[in-house]
Amino acid sequence: MILILSEVTKSYPTPEGRVEILRGINLAVRAGESVALTGESGSGKSTLLHLIGGLDRPDAGEIVMNGKYVSALGDDGRASYRRTDVGLVFQQFNLIPSLNVAANISFHAKLAGRFDKGWEDEITDRLGLRPLLNRYPEQLSGGQQQRVAIGRTLAARPPLVLADEPTGNLDEATGDAVMELMLSLARSAAATLLFVTHSTRLASRLDRKVILHGGRIGE
Numbered sequence: 001m002i003l004i005l006s007e008v009t010k011s012y013p014t015p016e017g018r019v020e021i022l023r024g025i026n027l028a029v030r031a032g033e034s035v036a037l038t039g040e041s042g043s044g045k046s047t048l049l050h051l052i053g054g055l056d057r058p059d060a061g062e063i064v065m066n067g068k069y070v071s072a073l074g075d076d077g078r079a080s081y082r083r084t085d086v087g088l089v090f091q092q093f094n095l096i097p098s099l100n101v102a103a104n105i106s107f108h109a110k111l112a113g114r115f116d117k118g119w120e121d122e123i124t125d126r127l128g129l130r131p132l133l134n135r136y137p138e139q140l141s142g143g144q145q146q147r148v149a150i151g152r153t154l155a156a157r158p159p160l161v162l163a164d165e166p167t168g169n170l171d172e173a174t175g176d177a178v179m180e181l182m183l184s185l186a187r188s189a190a191a192t193l194l195f196v197t198h199s200t201r202l203a204s205r206l207d208r209k210v211i212l213h214g215g216r217i218g219e
């Protein structure tokens, strides 16, 4: 197992008091597996992805990724974990506006010390980004920006890719095409994939589907 969550809990303070969102999450994911994470709006999918991605810390419980106790890491440890162990693809693309597409794609790979020209060329071609390499993010459509964001994440060859509705704001045909590319590239990179989606159609393309409900995970 590359990723193991045991009894992970998370609550948020609200004006009405603390609200418990995750009430004891248990999940084990095998290396190379692709898992669809579904659940109704507000069930805590993004919260869970943030915890696994080292962007936030659980109240209690353990998250072990690639042998690292993520839930026990301090700020520096989590920053290094985010550079080398996980790749995030969110709906907001967070491309760097001052860098062109080529530089955006290599940015994380260089930070992670995993820049590989051959792999980057393959990603660029398979995502259809070669004609856009000299453009800046503001000169791209939403779908093109999303492909750059996916390319940037996969170029760094993270062992775990966390995707939060990455195709949610694309039309269905474009969303499907981008999803296919992401799946196929993740497989080429032997990456493990945890993919939040509302779409049962997209979820059925992955190895396994889990549902977040009432703060717990069911299959």
Ligand SMILES: Nc1ncnc2c1ncn2[C@@H]1O[C@H](COP(=O)(O)OP(=O)(O)OP(=O)(O)O)[C@@H](O)[C@H]1O
Binding pocket: 012, 013, 014, 021, 039, 040, 041, 042, 043, 044, 045, 046, 047, 048
């Ligand atoms: N920083 C925060 N402070 C307080 N409450 C929060 C915070 N972040 C999220 N929440 C609450 O936690 C719950 C879970 O939110 P989360 O974004 O994880 O759900 P989700 O399943 O990803 O939803 P969606 O499918 O709508 O994106 C929601 O009720 C939300 O209002």
